[in-house]
Amino acid sequence: MTALSASVSLTWPGGPLRGTAQVPASKSESNRALIIQALAEGGQLANLSDANDTQLMQRLLQEKDAATFDAEDAGTVMRFLTAYLAMTGRQTELRGTARMHERPIAVLVDALRQLGARIEYLGEEGYPPMRLLGRTPQPATEEADFTELTVRGDISSQYISALLMVGPMLPHGLRIWLTGKVGSRPYIRMTLALMRHFGAHCRDLGEVLEVRPEPYQPTNYTVEGDWSAASYWYAMVALAPAGSHLTLPTLRRHSWQGDQAIVGIMEKLGVQTEFLADETVRLTQIAPAASLAQDFTDCPDLAQTVAVLAAALGVPTEMTGLESLRIKETDRIAALQNELAKFGGALTDAGEGVFRVAAENFRVAGQTVATYHDHRMAMAFAPLALRGPLTIQAPQVVRKSYPQFWRELEKTGFTTDPAPAPVF
Numbered sequence: 001m002t003a004l005s006a007s008v009s010l011t012w013p014g015g016p017l018r019g020t021a022q023v024p025a026s027k028s029e030s031n032r033a034l035i036i037q038a039l040a041e042g043g044q045l046a047n048l049s050d051a052n053d054t055q056l057m058q059r060l061l062q063e064k065d066a067a068t069f070d071a072e073d074a075g076t077v078m079r080f081l082t083a084y085l086a087m088t089g090r091q092t093e094l095r096g097t098a099r100m101h102e103r104p105i106a107v108l109v110d111a112l113r114q115l116g117a118r119i120e121y122l123g124e125e126g127y128p129p130m131r132l133l134g135r136t137p138q139p140a141t142e143e144a145d146f147t148e149l150t151v152r153g154d155i156s157s158q159y160i161s162a163l164l165m166v167g168p169m170l171p172h173g174l175r176i177w178l179t180g181k182v183g184s185r186p187y188i189r190m191t192l193a194l195m196r197h198f199g200a201h202c203r204d205l206g207e208v209l210e211v212r213p214e215p216y217q218p219t220n221y222t223v224e225g226d227w228s229a230a231s232y233w234y235a236m237v238a239l240a241p242a243g244s245h246l247t248l249p250t251l252r253r254h255s256w257q258g259d260q261a262i263v264g265i266m267e268k269l270g271v272q273t274e275f276l277a278d279e280t281v282r283l284t285q286i287a288p289a290a291s292l293a294q295d296f297t298d299c300p301d302l303a304q305t306v307a308v309l310a311a312a313l314g315v316p317t318e319m320t321g322l323e324s325l326r327i328k329e330t331d332r333i334a335a336l337q338n339e340l341a342k343f344g345g346a347l348t349d350a351g352e353g354v355f356r357v358a359a360e361n362f363r364v365a366g367q368t369v370a371t372y373h374d375h376r377m378a379m380a381f382a383p384l385a386l387r388g389p390l391t392i393q394a395p396q397v398v399r400k401s402y403p404q405f406w407r408e409l410e411k412t413g414f415t416t417d418p419a420p421a422p423v424f
């Protein structure tokens with residue numbers, strides 16, 4: 001498989017799935033640690049992700065005087081860098097892929113403007129690309145308590161994480177009042193946990209978040225494996241022949257990642273998790289429940305894995321909290337609906353935020369799955385190869401979060417045609 005392979009065909013030779021699969025390091029942790037390390041001016045980071053989103057963040061943070069920063073299709077890079085560059089007073093442009101220019105950023109830009117940043121939109125108002133024109137710092141006065149912001153939490157938590165991370169640099173710190181239904185909250189908690197690890201003083205009071213104006217301390221950190229990436233292996237164990245089990249190294253029992261919720265979800269979809277010593281988990285196939293109802297507000301990146309798996313297993317599933325899926329790498333609800341239909345599955349909008357997964361006659365028999373520039377579409381459908389031959393288009397999309405995904409499939413016994421190249 002080369003960087004430009006149009007598609008990859010997957011087959012499973014039969015027999016149980018067994019062995020060890022390597023998951024990448026968490027890109028969410030990696031990208032926070034990189035921003036905080038840049039602000040702390042020191043500390044060693046171990047096990048950084050090889051995801052393109054992280055490699056890109058690392059490269060861009062080293063580009064001191066670039067006239068343009070290209071965040072490509074990486075949401076965290078676009079949002080975290082906007083806050084970092086704006087608050088460090090940089091004058092530069094920020095852009096991304098065509099899709100990134102459709103992903104909203106007004107909530108973050110409005111908040112940064114209140115903190116003195118001068119930012120103008122170069123295309124459509126409220127969306128990248130933008131030009132940063134420097135910053136008028138706020139004066140430090142004796143009386144001021146925190147600098148206060150009110151930020152809506154119902155579009156993307158990445159705006160809030162981006163603001164929190166620059167909070168320690170502000171003369172009065174930051175107090176953020178959250179409004180609306182806050183989505184992806186575990187990512188906000190992860191941000192606060194990493195900030196504390198690097199010496200910041202912050203408090204999570206529910207609808208109020210506070211960051212004191214005390215600098216980060218250079219600190220070392222070892223990034224955990226990525227639980228969102230682990231979810232695809234869970235789906236594979238659930239769909240594999242009886243007697244399947246798999247171990248996944250680098251995953252912690254006490255994780256900062258909300259997508260560890262996959263452990264509980266999969267107890268209902270046919271996989272039991274055992275936490276072994278040395279940060280390894282062992283997955284074993286069990287019988288699935290008769291039905292599932294799951295809210296994805298806290299873990300939107302698991303929705304595709306679960307929708308495809310539930311359809312394939314024929315477990316009627318009610319999914320809620322999917323609002324943010326429409327503004328991610330693609331409109332993930334529409335993409336799921338189109339692709340599930342090819343197999344006899346369906347994701348039906350039942351109104352009032354409820355979606356139902358159904359599969360009367362789900363069949364895997366040589367279908368071709370389109371991936372919509374979305375790594376998670378490719379990885380969520382790949383496990384279906386355990387039930388029949390399957391082709392996935394534009395397989396290189398996985399490089400965003402899991403460049404070694406196809407290689408790991410091969411290692412665990414799948415046949416991939418063409419074979420994966422060492423690096424995409």
Ligand SMILES: O=C(O)C1=C[C@@H](OP(=O)(O)O)[C@@H](O)[C@H](O)C1
Pocket residue numbers: 027028029075076155156157158161183184187300301324
């Ligand atoms: O902060 C992060 O690392 C992320 C937050 C989530 O986005 P939203 O907050 O936009 O839901 C998630 O979907 C994304 O993959 C990573």
Ligand SMILES: C=C(OP(=O)(O)O)C(=O)O
Pocket residue numbers: 073074075076077301328329376401
């Ligand atoms: C939504 C995702 O990423 P981002 O928003 O950082 O582009 C994702 O990885 O599923």
